[in-house]
Amino acid sequence: MFDLAGYGPQIFAGTITTVELSLLSLAVSFIIGLIGASAKLSKSRSAATIATIYTTIIRGVPDLVLMLLIFYSLQIWINDLTDWLNNLQDSIDFEVSLNPFASGVITLGFIYGAYFTETFRGAFMAVPKGQMEAARSFGMKPFLIFRRILFPQMMRYALPGLANNWQVILKATALVSLIGLSDVIKAAQNAGNGTFRTFYFMTIAGIVYLLLTTLSNGVIMLLERKYAVGVRRAAL
């Protein structure tokens, strides 16, 4: 169907990298989001303040700037840390070098964790208070309340926001090719430079992204149906 001039495997591998990167970043930011939302809603004043500073700063600064900041600085900090450890004890000598994939996951997870924090905070607040009180009166432990009562109900309110965040993460992975990851864009650029058909190959990269976003829209619709089980909709 498409004439890929021998760059098919490279583009396919790039697509896989993009999908892996987005899914891992989603997982990281999901967890950061849950922790951040709990911190924001907790009674501890300092936890709430730290979480507020985190979400305010992250959401006020462009993701590309944060990505470059974290990608270049993280390596220097890790080097300083390992130097310090090596000086501490002469017998050990180790170093950690970050590859673009790992720093992409860490950075995207850290950035979108702030957006997830806000989504989850709103969703937790939307769960009726009576649910918590009922669960407590049954003698449930906090973690059990979270797992059985809060989380499943919260997910229904959070899904539209999560779906939106997921689409943003998927599109933000395009930026990671700027810090040297061989994702689908890098593959398309290589193919374009090799064959002098940049337009054609960049369009293919665009189609790959379009397929991924359309596919995830379908999955999100299924999830929305699953978490809306037991909710009676108003007949309009």
Added chain:
Amino acid sequence: MIYIIENYWREFLYSDGYHVTGLAMTLWLLTISCAIGFCLAIPLAILRNSRNPLLWVPVWIYTFVLRGTPLYVQLLIIYTGLYSLDFIRDSAPLAAFFKQGIDCTILAFALNTGAYTTEIFAGAIRDTSFGEVDAGRSLGMSQATLYRRIIIPSALRRALPVYSNEVILMLHSTTLAFTATVPDLLKVANDAYSATYNPFAAYSTVALIYLCVSFTLIFTFRKAEQHFLAFLKP
């Protein structure tokens, strides 16, 4: 950090002596692309709500494609892709346009924000309460007058909170301009980084500037909401 600010403050704010750079360039990109996107979005949003498939389907395809692909890909297609096509290089005015990084950047940004803004405005138009429309019709307004006097002013007001988000996201997206050789804030930060090998100082300086711009925009939009949405106050 002090060193970078002392040596690069002029580049960061407005000029490197030859070109407009830094904050001035970023704000110009933001203003021009949001202005073009806004003008594009109003007619498209009206078409998007049309009952004629010949009108709404093309607009739907436009917003679907531009919202479904990353802006970076769109910028690469317009900046590096189009210029590789023969018919563009053969026609002098097109070649002159697509050779300039800044033209391509503004075109890509405007088309992108136009797609998002179209959906925002189309949603607001769809949510216009039927009472307002009925009242307009009963006064004998034509379709055009109805849109001009009733639907558009009310829809734009209600779209303001969502639209302000889109403008902030657009500010964040302007950072991609440096990939098309436009000397915006991030390009200056890159220069400062490669001159000093101090990534943290270079990028956190520029992050602070972006933070200030974001807060200013949020504050301005909040003031605008208080003014234009005063009728919604409890």
